[in-house]
Amino acid sequence: MEKFVVTPWEVKGKIDYDKLIKKFGTQKIDKKLKNRIQKHTKELHVMLRRDVYYSHRDLDKVLDDYEKGKGFFLYTGRGPSGKMHIGHLLPFVFTKWLQQKFKVNVYIEITDDEKFLVKENVKWEEIKKFAEENILDIAAVGFDRKRTFIFKDSEYIKNIYPLVVKIAKKINFSTVKAVFGFKNQTNIGMIFFPALQIVPTMFEKKRALIPAAIDQDPYWRVQRDIAEKFSYEKAACIHSKMLPALTGLDEKMSSSKPHTAIFLDEDEKSIRKKIYKYAFSGGQATVELHRKLGGNPEIDVSFQWLKFFFEPDDKKLKKIEEDYKTGKLLTGELKEILIEKVSKFLQKFQENREKAKNYVDDYLYHGKLARKMWNTVYE
């Protein structure tokens, strides 16, 4: 029996990421591939350097296409089921970095339909409200306004419905049952929905590169089975690990358990309170013991968050790790480092979010790519 579960709707237990590569049949991002990326981007994003983005499908082919001048496009998304936490934001931060480096189009799907269908007892009105809030969060990341299209499924559906039904016709129930674990009790909206998450991979006659956490991979497996039947490219993807919950590496950050995550609208006071109270510590029970035995950064969530994203300076991170291991750095001090980093990041983010209110409509309707997309019907 597996001790962990990873699906688009459920993440449980301590994830063994190497096992997932085998189970999903993906490839590790190795040194050679990183060097190839770096040839074009000059620097490597901290999440690539630290193997947060650690697995892929056909990333090498994306680079072939780019080098041959054919190009590629980026596609990612968000299911607006609630407020966004920091984990949800990271794929957008990474996608923006790729867009800046490769100067390519980005399509961002807001799956309001999916979240209405999958969540019990949710009202359409609530999903609508979260979709607007989440879109503003995504706009605050600062994508290129000429090259980015953000769309809600329920609104853009009329431009894509013919292609969606063609995709749906090529996928049978036994496939989605096996891939997503659907049951006879699953509502028929969910059974149809995979066609909607697949359709943006066909927005251009080029290869799509999809940055996301590895939980979304099942969709890409289905896409890759059928894409060539439509003379579209198999989607390529680049997978990240999941930012662990504050409460420990074997837990999932969850919007329904607010103490497990930090949300994008939190201020320093509430960040400090949460990290002090809930961030799982790899330190010893008393200061005396900690000075003597040192802490364990491998299981310490504050350290893991710094490593994941929040301390991009490799030398500083190394020193924090050493000092923590030898007991020179105490748990409280380590938490203070993280509190400062997260607070600064979110303060800047919240300022950007205010500014984004002025131009969020460029992504949705008025920017160059958005206008083109509203004038396109996919059949």
Ligand code: TYM
């Ligand atoms: P959603 O809203 O569950 O998640 C949004 C994005 O955040 C990633 N993610 C995380 N990344 C790091 N650490 C975490 N703890 C963490 N939790 C979630 C997800 O992998 C995702 O990239 N069905 C999708 C919406 C969607 C989509 C897409 C996502 C539609 N098209 C294409 C990625 C790519 C969903 O509900 O995502």
